[in-house]
Amino acid sequence: MAKKVPEIPGSSLADIAFMLLIFFLVTTTMDVDSGLRRKLPQWVDPSELKDQNNEINERNIFVVLVNKNNDLLVEGDYEQIENLRERAKEFMANPYNAENLPEKEPMEVPYFGQVMVSKGVISLRNDLDTQYGTYLAVQNELVAAINELRDELAKQQFGKAYEDLDDDKQDAIRKIYPQKISEAEPKGKNI
Amino acid sequence: MSKFRKDDGKGTPEISTASLPDIVFMLLFFFMVSTTMREVTLKVKMRIPEATELSKLEKKSLVSYIYIGEPLPMYQKTFGKAPRIQLNDQFATVDEVQDFIIAEREARDEAEQPFMVTSLKIDENTRMSIVGDVKQELRKSAALNINYSSRKKAER
Numbered sequence: 001m002a003k004k005v006p007e008i009p010g011s012s013l014a015d016i017a018f019m020l021l022i023f024f025l026v027t028t029t030m031d032v033d034s035g036l037r038r039k040l041p042q043w044v045d046p047s048e049l050k051d052q053n054n055e056i057n058e059r060n061i062f063v064v065l066v067n068k069n070n071d072l073l074v075e076g077d078y079e080q081i082e083n084l085r086e087r088a089k090e091f092m093a094n095p096y097n098a099e100n101l102p103e104k105e106p107m108e109v110p111y112f113g114q115v116m117v118s119k120g121v122i123s124l125r126n127d128l129d130t131q132y133g134t135y136l137a138v139q140n141e142l143v144a145a146i147n148e149l150r151d152e153l154a155k156q157q158f159g160k161a162y163e164d165l166d167d168d169k170q171d172a173i174r175k176i177y178p179q180k181i182s183e184a185e186p187k188g189k190n191i
Numbered sequence: 192m193s194k195f196r197k198d199d200g201k202g203t204p205e206i207s208t209a210s211l212p213d214i215v216f217m218l219l220f221f222f223m224v225s226t227t228m229r230e231v232t233l234k235v236k237m238r239i240p241e242a243t244e245l246s247k248l249e250k251k252s253l254v255s256y257i258y259i260g261e262p263l264p265m266y267q268k269t270f271g272k273a274p275r276i277q278l279n280d281q282f283a284t285v286d287e288v289q290d291f292i293i294a295e296r297e298a299r300d301e302a303e304q305p306f307m308v309t310s311l312k313i314d315e316n317t318r319m320s321i322v323g324d325v326k327q328e329l330r331k332s333a334a335l336n337i338n339y340s341s342r343k344k345a346e347r
Contacts, residue, residue: 017215028226035340043330133315
C-alpha cells in the first residue's frame, strides 16, 4: 500500500480568491467608453484660406449659433434645443421643395437610381464662453436629425433600419443624406 | 431502535464551506472579463455630458484620451480652479497636445495609425474656448478622428 500523502488544506483558498477579487474590483472600471463620433476638418493654413471665396447660396446654409448664455439662434430666430432636431430634419429633407430651403441637384446613386440630393450644409458656430454641455447637446441633435433621416429612408427603401443594412447600401444612403456639419471658428467675445 | 430518532444535543450541522472558493472564483472571473483596467489616475473632476447618438469605441488600443475639467480639490492649491487639460498622468498645457498626439502615434503600428481615435473626456461645464484650442491642436497634428465621450441619455 502506497504511503498516504497528507492533503493540502483547502480552507485558505477562499481567502486567496477573495483577495484577488478585491484587487480586481479596485483596479478596474466598468464603464463602457462610448461617445459622439465626429471628424475634424483638415488643418488649413489661415493665410491660404483668404483667397477662397465660398460661393454657397444663402438658402443652402442652416445657421446655428450658440451664444455665451447657451441660447440658440437657428436661422435668425431664437429656438429651444428640443425643436432643433425637427428644424434640421426639415431643412435637410425639404420635402415640398420650398423656396427658402436648400436646392437639390440630381445625382446617380446605386440602388436608388436618379435622386434629388439636397445641397444643404449645416453651419454651427459657438461662442468662446459657451458651455461644452450645450455644445455637445446641439451637435447631438444635429447628428440625430441626419441619422433619423437616414433611418427613415432605409426603412422606406429596404424595409430595415439603417444600422442593419450592408455596407454598400449604407454608402448609398450616406450619399443622399451626407453629414455636412461645418463648424466655424468661434468669434471672440464681441458676438 | 427508532429510525426517526432525534439527534439531540448535537445542534445544527455546519454548512460546508468547501464550495466557497468556487463561488468566489466565479465572481472573480466575471469581474475580470467584464471590466477594464484603469488607464490613468484622474486628476480632474469630470461630469460627462449626455447624448443619444452614441457609438462605442471599438479598439481600445487605438484610443488616446484627453481629459479636461476642474482639478480635483487636492490639486486646487497648486493649479487653481480653472479647467485644465490632463494628458496621461499629468496636467498639461494646450501646446503639449501636439507632442502628446505624436507620441501616441509613434507608439502604434504604422498600419493602424489611420484608425486612431482621440477620445475627449470633457466636463460639461467647461467653456468652449479651451475645447476649441484643443480641437485646433488636434487638427494641426492631423488627429482628425475624435469622439466626444458622453453617457447614454435616458429616453424621453
